[in-house]
Amino acid sequence: MRTFSITSKSLILGLMAMMNIVFAQSYPDRPIVLVVPNPPGGLVDTSARLLSEPLTRVIGQPVVVDNKPGASGNTAYQYVAKAKPDGYTLLISYSGYHVGNPALMDKLPWDPIKDYSPIALLTVSTNVIAVHPSVPVNNLKEFISYAKANPGKLNYASQGNGSVSHIGTEMFKQTTGVDMVHVPYKGSGPAIQDVLAGQVQVFISTPPSLMQHIQSGKLKGLAVTGKNRHPGMPNVPTTAEAGLPSFQLESWVGLFAPAGTPAPVVAKLTESVKKSLALPEVKERADAAGVELRYQNPAATEALVKKELPYWNKVIKSANITLD
Missing domain, CATH: 3.40.190.150 (Bordetella uptake gene, domain 1)
Structure with a gap:
């Protein structure tokens, strides 16, 4: 009886495997x-x-x-x-x-x-770490030092609570030990408006949101958070090149x-x-x-x-x- 059970199970598994192969050969047909x-x-x-x-x-x-x-x-x-x-x-x-x-x-x-x-x-x-020109820094190392020397005085924008810009900036804070205040917005549009106006000083977001403003000098691009530089911002270093290899987003x-x-x-x-x-x-x-x-x-x-x-x-x- 046991032999029959094992054989039946093996037969069923074999038939299922054959059916999968036949299905895959005809896939896709719609x-x-x-x-x-x-x-x-x-x-x-x-x-x-x-x-x-x-x-x-x-x-x-x-x-x-x-x-x-x-x-x-x-x-x-x-x-x-x-x-x-x-x-x-x-x-x-x-x-x-x-x-x-x-x-x-x-x-x-x-x-x-x-x-x-x-x-x-x-x-x-990738994402870009950008700051308003009023922040007296020229690179990522200077920014981290400045933020540490002024805990809680810098505000950072996000596209909303739980967004990647929110989580990613908290990753940055935990990696570097800086203290910044979160200001959530409903999307990148209103966030960028306030960053450009200097009401919020920091924004970590994707290149399409920030690239033109960095190119025009309205914002400072401190670092790209991916493995490679962005072709639209060739002068902005990666975080690894800027001295922070432990942070990628x-x-x-x-x-x-x-x-x-x-x-x-x-x-x-x-x-x-x-x-x-x-x-x-x-x-x-x-x-x-x-x-x-x-x-x-x-x-x-x-x-x-x-x-x-x-x-x-x-x-x-x-x-x-x-x-x-």
């Missing part, structure tokens, strides 16, 4: 949907649209973008987590949600590891499928994404949008998530960051 947790525009939506057109050509079926903003990203994340794991409904995931929301929200309706199968890392976007965008998606389907998607991002015209479009392409395979993408989850959680809890 359009693929990229669910985006943000409205049109911005890093996440831009990354989705950078991928959709070339992936359509590479994989042989239409790849369409479906923006589902709402509930700090949870609308899209929950939708994909509950979707059929067949490779036709995929999530364009944003680091601010994927590793930030688990620490910001007590009862999250999705799990960042268990509910998704990583397909690939797509893009990253990059926002990333990755592609994920619902957990349980057959491994052959994930493999086909991964290879198709890799080919799509390697096309020269995709890099040209990414450069024009100020986005850096950075493909990573599923294992490396999963490792990135697992590495950042405890780090973001520690920063958020230590700084007592909430969405309210």
Whole structure:
């Protein structure tokens, strides 16, 4: 009886494996949907649209973008987590949600590891540490020294409570030991207005928000927080070049499928994404949008998530960051 049970189990597993292979061979035979947790525009939506057109050509079926903003990203994340794991409904995931929301929200309706199968890392976007010209510093070292000598006298802007600019600046504070006062805004537009007016002295945000003001001299760009200098601000050093290698802040965008998606389907998607991002015209479009392409395979993408989850959680809890 036991032998029959084991044999039956092995037969079932073998049949399931064969079905997955057959399914993968015919996949895809209809359009693929990229669910985006943000409205049109911005890093996440831009990354989705950078991928959709070339992936359509590479994989042989239409790849369409479906923006589902709402509930700090949870609308899209929950939708994909509950979707059929067949490779036709995929999530364009944003680091601010994927590793930030688990620490910001007590009862999250999705799990960042268990509910998704990583397909690939797509893009990253650096941030820039910018200050108003009234701050008497010329580089990052001078700024840190000045801030330490004047605790609580500098105000920093963010795009809102729990935003990447908020969490990232708290990371900077914890890394350097400086003390600055948080002033939250509803988006980067009003934040930049007050920084340009000198009512708030510091803003750590993405290049599209700050680049033109740094180029014009209305703000001082002290450092880029990524691995490389930004092509639009070649004279602004990285934090490592500026003497602070321990601080990096990059926002990333990755592609994920619902957990349980057959491994052959994930493999086909991964290879198709890799080919799509390697096309020269995709890099040209990414450069024009100020986005850096950075493909990573599923294992490396999963490792990135697992590495950042405890780090973001520690920063958020230590700084007592909430969405309210």
